[in-house]
Amino acid sequence: MLSFAEENYLKAIYHLSEQSGDSVSTNAIAEILNTKAASVTDMIKRLSGKGILSYQKYKGVNVSESGRKAALQVIRKHRLWETFLVEKLKFNWDEVHDVAEQLEHIKSPLLIKRMDEFLGYPKYDPHGDPIPDEHGEFKAKPQVAISECEVNRSGIVVSVKDDSPEFLRYLDKIGAYLGAKVKVLDKVDFDGSMEIQIDNKKIVFISREVSENIWIAD
C-alpha cells in the first residue's frame, strides 16, 4: 500500500516519463513537486525498493510495469473524481483539480467501482483527458495542438493540457470550452502567437503558450 506522498511521486514521475519517453531526472521531479532534489533522491530509493521504479544512481528513474499500473489507478481516480465534481456537484472545470488531488488518494475499490457506474462509465474527464478503465486501458482522442495548425485549419476543442485555474478561467473568458469550434485565422511566425475565431463568432489573439495547451480534432 502506497502512502499519499508515494502516490504523488509516482504519478508525477509517470507523467514525466510519458512526456519525455525517457528516464526521468531527479531535478525534473523536484521541480514538478515543488520539493528539493535531496528529498527526491530519498523517495526514489524507497520506491525502487518497493519495485515501483527502477533506478541507478545518477542515471535517472524508470517506472516499472507494476508502477505503471499503480500510477494509472491513481490517475483513474483523479479523473473520475473531477468528472463527478463537474457533472454532479456543478463545479466549474477550474475548481476541481485541487480537490481531486486529495480525493485520488482515498482507498476503496468499491467506491471507485460504484462511482464509475454512477457516472455512466465516462471516457474523458472535464479537461478532455482520457480516464483509464479498471485495467488501466484508455484511449486519447486523436488530436493536435492549435500551435501546430496551419492558417485556416479548424476543429473542435477536445482537450486542454493545463489544469491551472488561471488558464482555465482564461479559456472560459474567451469561450474556448471543450466542444467549441476553433479556426486559425492568422499566425505570427516570429513568436508563434495567433489569431483564432471561436464558434464562428469571437475573434481573439492568443500567445504561443496558450495555443500549445488547446488541442483540437476534426
Next chain:
Amino acid sequence: MLSFAEENYLKAIYHLSEQSGDSVSTNAIAEILNTKAASVTDMIKRLSGKGILSYQKYKGVNVSESGRKAALQVIRKHRLWETFLVEKLKFNWDEVHDVAEQLEHIKSPLLIKRMDEFLGYPKYDPHGDPIPDEHGEFKAKPQVAISECEVNRSGIVVSVKDDSPEFLRYLDKIGAYLGAKVKVLDKVDFDGSMEIQIDNKKIVFISREVSENIWIAD
C-alpha cells in the same frame, strides 16, 4: 489546519466527552483509538497548544469551544459522506464507515456545501445519527434504547449506536432496519436479553448488548 491524526483524536475525544459529560482520560482515548497512552499524552499536549483542548497534567482533557466547532465539522463531513455513499452509490449501511473515515478529512468547503445541496440537506445519516449543519447545529430525534423499554412497548427504529459491519449485518439479518417497527415481547431480568417482534412478523431473541444499540421512537 489540523492533520488527519489530529482530527481523529479530536473527534474521538469529543465523542467521549459527550458520552461521559466529564473530562476525558488518557486511557479512554488510547483504547478508542487503538493506540498507547504515551502517544495520547503527546497528542493532547499538541492539541492543547493549538487551543483545541484544555488540559492539565493528570487531570484529563476537555474540548474547548473552538475544538467543539472543529469536531462537529469533521462529524458533519463523515455523516454527509455516509449518506452520499448509501443514497447515491448504493452502498449498504455496513460498508460506509471505513470509507467515510477517510473522506471526512478532505479539505474543501465548497465540496461539502455542494454535497449537502446535492443530497437535499439531509438531517440524519444512514445510521440515524444527526448531521450537524454548517454552523454545527443539529438535533437528535427523541429516542430510547430498546434495552430500557418495558415489555409490550413498541416503536420505530430511528438510530443504531454501533457502526461496525458485524453489528449492522446482524441487524440486516434480523430485519431491524431504520424505520422497522419493533415490539418488546419478553425480557429476561437476569441478563437483560429480550425477545422482540419485528414489523409484526419475525420474532427474535437478542442479547443486552444488541438491545442497548438499537434505539426507537414512537
Next chain:
DNA sequence: AAATATTTTTAGATTAATCTAAAAATGGTA
C-alpha cells in the same frame, strides 16, 4: 584534457506520529 558548471547524492537535522520501558503521580485500601 583540464577547468568549470551543473546535477545528484550523502550527511546530518527537523517535525509529526508512533512505540517501549521507566519514572512519577494519583487514588484506594489495609
Next chain:
DNA sequence: TACCATTTTTAGATTAATCTAAAAATATTT
C-alpha cells in the same frame, strides 16, 4: 497514614517525509 495498584507522564527510539549544506559524479566549455 503507609502501601499498593493503576494511571499518566517522561525519556529515549523509530519511521516517513522533509530540509540545508557539503561532497561526489557527470556534463559542458574552454
